[in-house]
Amino acid sequence: MTAQVSDKGITDFQLLFESVPGLFLVLLPDFTIIAVSDAYLQATLTRREQIVGRHLFQVFPDNPDDPSADGVANLRRSLERVLATQAPHAMAMQKYDVPCPDGAGFETRYWSPSNFPVFGKDGAIRYIMHRAEDITSYVQLKKERQELGRLSDQMQEQCSAQELEVPPLSGDVVAGFRHLHALNRALKLEILARNQLEEANRELTRQLQRNIEKLEVSNKELESFSYSVSHDLRAPLRAVDGFARMLEEDAADQLDEEGMRKLQVIRNNTRNMGRLIDELLEFSRLGRKELNYGRLNMTAMARACFDDAASGVTSPAILQLGELPVAEGDITLIKQVWFNLLANALKFSAKREQILIEVSGELNDDVLTYTVRDNGAGFDMRYYNKLFGVFQRLHRVSEFEGTGVGLAIVHRIVTRHGGRVWAEGVVGEGAVFHFTLPAATREQTHEQL
């Protein structure tokens, strides 16, 4: 400050300025420091003779150890703005590290600075008054609080993830601690509940284990049952047929035509029963077989099965086959479905002069539907409930051969794949069989139906 203010008050004014309870610097428009308050010196760990008369940014450089330090640049921008706009400017909060007087590094500080122009009589800016407020302790408090808040939020999140009631967090630190206590209690309860849950889980696992063991036992029983069926039921049948045959060979001259016919009836029925046992075993094996999923070219599969099944049919048979959508399933089993349906269609059309079998397929809403239509004998819808049952037949053996297992097998395979099977028939006009498969890829399932 120069003597322009008053002759007598020069010294006093300087004293007064230096003593103001605030952090003030007075700069020339070229940013040379010409005056400083004691408070500023204290806050910046400097002495008056170190800084007065020197350029602001020589005295206060950025902390070279802090790559993000931008205090100098910000301050310069603010000061230049004041010069350009001739108006005061308040800067945003600045992090500016203060150089320690002994040269031992920098001390982290936060500032709230503002710059005011001081005009001369000619209206030009003569000085810039720089005021700073040290808000380091405030910032640190705020940071701590933020950290606390963040921790609380985390716990709150954890708690709400565990569906626990948590009171809203107050900004007050004391309330924060209370809140922490509440959280603690809640967590203890949670741990208790969790322990109980784990115990319940263990009990469930034990039960599940027991059920699996039971299932394994009954599966083994089932296997030994089918083994017995296959072994023990076939042996006596073999004897019946074998001895009937021996009788036929050894005593043919003692038997008349009727006697020979009766022997043939015995042998035919033995053969039928053998076939029934074999098919029943096959049916039970299907239920136990694991499904091996793969991509299935249904068009090729349907054609191959038709050719296979048609080889035993005497009437000329025409297959009308469009492009079928690709499916996912167990190739062996789905092939069996096609074969059984097509063999069925051919069998029940065998008395037509011209057999026509139409096979089509479509994809709708993630469901694949395949259809086999024939112009054969059809069936009476009144007996529909027997159609897919094991050993159920809707035709007399004298009309059409068969054991009544084919459609039951179709039903079981399609159901195990998560699909459906149904049919429509009109006596004397033909039958239509539909089956569906889920279009989406399914993981291997081991479900046993």
Added chain:
Amino acid sequence: MNNFEKIDILLVEDNPYDAELSLRALQRKKLVNNVEWVQDGADALDFLFCTGVYADRTKGELPRLILLDIKLPKVSGIEVLRRIKADPETRSIPVVMLTSSAEVQDLSECYQLGVNSYIVKPVEFDSFQEEVEKAGFYWMLVNKVPAS
């Protein structure tokens, strides 16, 4: 008491009717003259290794073919097969399993033990006869075993 004739085929079968059918099938084609029929696994082992009731049998007089049922009283057919294939004396005798069931597990176990053939007995006599004749013909007349 070395009065046992040279045995061509050892038939191990507990079911007498199956045995009769097998014997008839084998003898029909005059494939064999001497078939020894035993009714359980223990007798089969006694016969082969000259123990028990067959203790007086001349050792080394081994059948040229063994027809072996799987499901047998006392010692199972699979165990008999294991013993036959484990002994250097008997290892080279062709063994044909005759069984009522085509359980996959039995089948693979028998092949692992070195069975020579595996026949599922058909219910129909004609097919049964055909299978037994085929096995007898092949293993008795076609197949050559190392001279003992």
